Amino acid sequence: MSKEIQKALKATGLDVLSCMQCGICTGSCPSGWNTGFNTRRIIRDAAKNRVTVLSDDNLWLCTTCYTCQERCPRGIPITDTILNLRRLAVREGLILxxxxxxxxxxxxxxxxxxxxxxxxxxxxxxxxxxxxxxxxxxxxxxxxxxxxxxxxxxxxxxxxx
Ligand code: SF4
Ligand code: SF4
Structure with missing residues (x-):
């Protein structure tokens, strides 16, 4: 699956490669303020095809408020990406x-x-x-x-x- 993460995201029109790791998403994330959830890290791991992103329990801490997506200077559809990563995770049997x-x-x-x-x-x-x-x-x-x-x-x- 590791090679497939980028491909699967791209197939749904989601491209995370333009992420410049500025961290605005992490700083904007209400869920991350009180948990170990780090949006920037999720996007980085997805961009690097790291399969561990799918088994990361933090993936499920996003409340889908869309704040990060509205604020990303690169216009990356972050929340949609997280939702797609969740779909991929479930297909792999990775479900809480x-x-x-x-x-x-x-x-x-x-x-x-x-x-x-x-x-x-x-x-x-x-x-x-x-x-x-x-x-x-x-x-x-x-x-x-x-x-x-x-x-x-x-x-x-x-x-x-
Ligand atoms: S706000 Fe956008 S560009 Fe900045 S780290 Fe998050 S995803 Fe990457
Ligand atoms: S959509 Fe998810 S990742 Fe983005 S700011 Fe809201 S809770 Fe955080």
């Missing part, structure tokens, strides 16, 4: 356990965070239907969603390897 659990919940219940009994009760107290018009309310729709996700091979994508 927490994210796998959320994905499994979508497969099973149709929602990343299904409504629990307490929330349903609160909704009723507010005069709302306990469950809004979503797949959680409609078993047929949930079955259809499951079929669609299987056709897309979503289950294989998120399976532990």
């Amino acid at each position: 356990p927490e994210h796998r659990k959320v994905a499994e919940m979508v497969m099973e219940r149709g929602h990343a965070v299904p409504l629990d009994e307490e929330t349903k009760k609160k909704r009723e107290e507010l005069g709302l239907e306990p469950i809004p018009e979503t797949v959680q309310k409609c078993p047929e729709a949930l079955e259809e969603l499951k079929i669609l996700l299987k056709i897309c091979k979503f289950d294989e994508l998120i399976a532990e390897r």
Whole structure:
């Protein structure tokens, strides 16, 4: 995969080679202010085809606020690049356990965070239907969603390897 990172990014119209490592992205990143997340380093590793960028847990700390992308003096689509790196990582089976659990919940219940009994009760107290018009309310729709996700091979994508 290491040789493929640049190629895969370029195929989606993302070119990070013009990065001059000025660090404006890192300084602008609200996520990096409180964590070890360093946007400049992610872009550098992607530009250098370092496969470790895909297994770097920090890759998942971006909140996709797009501040870095708006400020990059070289006009590099940084956030889009991070999203694409995540896609590549998942295809390689590199997915955080927490994210796998959320994905499994979508497969099973149709929602990343299904409504629990307490929330349903609160909704009723507010005069709302306990469950809004979503797949959680409609078993047929949930079955259809499951079929669609299987056709897309979503289950294989998120399976532990
Ligand atoms: S702001 Fe742009 S040019 Fe500067 S380090 Fe970040 S990605 Fe590279
Ligand atoms: S889009 Fe992600 S990397 Fe860029 S500033 Fe926001 S949190 Fe940081």
